[in-house]
Amino acid sequence: MNKDKIIDTIRTKIADKIQTFEKLIGETRASNNETKSSMGDKYETSREMVQQEINNLQRQLNETVNQQALIQKITSEPSPKVQNGALVKTDRGLFYVAASVGEISIDQQKIMTVSAESPLIKAMSGKKKGDVFTINTITQTIENIW
Known part of the structure; x- marks a missing residue:
């Protein structure tokens, strides 16, 4: 089994996920700036919902960045037992x-x-x-x- 191929594939998938989350956060922030209206409370509720969505995306992005840091530490060395990188x-x-x-x-x-x-x-x-x-x-x- 070629563990280098596995690690490269995982790194690529994680990098793609990070790009997707960053793009979604940017688009959501942009839509938040366009949500202005003269509706008062409805406007504030809408802004809060968009902010919650941004916070959720940011949390997922942070988890994915942590995964990226973990996978950077893993090597393709053989493992004698079940552990990270095995x-x-x-x-x-x-x-x-x-x-x-x-x-x-x-x-x-x-x-x-x-x-x-x-x-x-x-x-x-x-x-x-x-x-x-x-x-x-x-x-x-x-x-x-x-």
């Missing part, structure tokens, strides 16, 4: 422990990117090849770790 193959699929950006496809292999904070990774954290773990009454075996 590519884990279980009898149920391939999982890459890093920032959660959903499913990616590398060389026609589907890989689910999962945060180290997720319940799945917490259940398998520190385990090695051949170890068994259970989550939500489903038992899985770790077949390989890269």
Whole structure:
């Protein structure tokens, strides 16, 4: 498995997300400036709703920037156990422990990117090849770790 390709794909997805959030925040701020009218309270309510949307987008942007900082620290070195930067193959699929950006496809292999904070990774954290773990009454075996 080429972990460099996985890391590059995740970095690209995160950079795209950051650009999207920055664009949305800019567009929302611009629409907030255009919302002026002589309607008094309705105007203030509308401005507040737009401000809440900006705050929500800003929070999501901050989370994505944190993911970007995390993925910058990850190397493609082999991992002896389940930890950040590990590519884990279980009898149920391939999982890459890093920032959660959903499913990616590398060389026609589907890989689910999962945060180290997720319940799945917490259940398998520190385990090695051949170890068994259970989550939500489903038992899985770790077949390989890269």
